[in-house]
Amino acid sequence: MFNRLGIILLCLLLLGACGETKTTGKLQKVGLLVPETVNDQVWGTKGYKGMLKIQSKFSVDVFYKEGMNSQAVVERAVKEFAQKGVNLIFGHGSEYAEYFNNISKDYPEIHFVSFNGDAKNPNTTSLNFKAHAMGFFGGMVAAHMSKTNKVGVLAAYEWQPEIEGFYQGALAENKQAHVSIEYVGNWDDEKKAIQLANQMLENGVDVVYPAGDGFNVPVIEQVKGQGSYVIGYVSDQSDLGESTVLTSTIQQVDTLYEKVAEQYNDGKLKSGNLSFDFQDNVISLGKFSPLVSKDFIGEMNKKIDKYKETGKLPK
Known part of the structure; x- marks a missing residue:
């Protein structure tokens, strides 16, 4: 009787162990490549x-590398990640779609994820935010709050689809x-962005939508100093x-990464x-x-809820 009970308990323990292993499934280790830095408080930070969310939820090791802004440095980083056992890599920008299309065939055991690009190989995926509606609702708020009727x-x-969305909204x-x-012609040209923002303000614009994650914070500070308004971005x-x-207008990149993992x-x-x-x-x-x-x-919350239900924007 004791031996049978011991065997049953051993089987239950083994089943439990198998269940724990299965919760991590195929995910082993995860890597992140960013073109600039993770300390920008906007896109990179997200x-x-x-x-961190993936690490917490799946109890896996995660790695990141900054300044990954060319094919050569990306190839070296991917090779290093592969040697560490990483099997899911996020390239945090549209430029990584092309990089990953070029090298993913050499790493069939790794799945490559990029943003707002065109993923062409079986182990590549591109995540695209449908930003038109995001801009639309931001435009509605801006126009409602403008005192000069100039935004x-x-x-x-x-x-960027949020531009036309903002205009229509x-x-x-x-x-x-x-x-x-x-x-601005660049995600990170703060000087030009501030110059263009000043021109807008001088022309009577009193609500600005700085739709660039590399320059929106300094533009907000500039607008704040002149007593006008902004719609935040990302x-x-x-x-x-x-x-x-x-x-x-928030893109919850961190939540999306967790969903993808x-x-x-x-x-x-x-x-x-x-x-x-x-x-989503x-x-x-x-x-x-x-x-x-x-x-x-x-009113805005009702219109957003209706859009989520029907896919139709207000007219």
């Missing part, structure tokens, strides 16, 4: 926070709104000044280009300024 988008590049809220659009930036930041762990991560929006709970508006009326905030 990627780093995503790694402005300060973008990095013309291809502003006009949907206020037919009399005039939307200025300027392009992160909830209300902590930079509740009387300046009316709300923020879970899909990979479960063997369900698809290759190719995947899109995410409000409905990885895009949202941030905290509203106390200057925005509660009635208007209530």
Whole structure:
């Protein structure tokens, strides 16, 4: 009887151990490549926070490398990650799609994830935020709060879908709104961004949407000093000044990284280009300024909920 009981207990222990092993599934170790730094308090920091969430949830080792801004340095980093046993690598930007397309065939045991690019190989995935609606709702808030009927988008590049979204949202809220659009031509050119922001303010724009994660913080500080308003970008930036930041258009990169790691762990991560929006709970508006009326905030929340249900933006 004792031997039988011992065998049963041993089997249960083994089953329990197998269950624990299965919770980590295919995920072994995770790597992150960022083009600049993880200390920018916006885009890079969100990627780093995503790694911490993965580490906490799956109890796996995570690694990151900064300044990964060319094919050569990326190849060296991937080789190092592979030697450490990393089997899921995030490239934190659109440029990594091309890098990963070029080298992923040499590492079939690794899955490569990039942003806003075109993933072409079976072990590559590109995550794309559907930013049009994000910009649309930001534009509605900007136009509602503008006292001059002049709002402005300060973008990095013309291809950003949030630009057209902001324009349409502003006009949907206020037919009399005039939307200025300027392009920095770079994610990180703070000097040019501040110069363009000053030009907007001089022309009567009183709400600016700095849609570039590398320059939006200094632009917010510049606008704050002149008593105008901004719509924050990528992160909830209300902590930079509740009387300046009316709300923020948030891309919850850290949450998306956790979702992707879970899909990979479960063997369900698809290759190719995947899109995410409000409905996936990885895009949202941030905290509203106390200057925005509660009635208007209530209306905005209803319109966002309706968009999440129907996929249709307000007219």
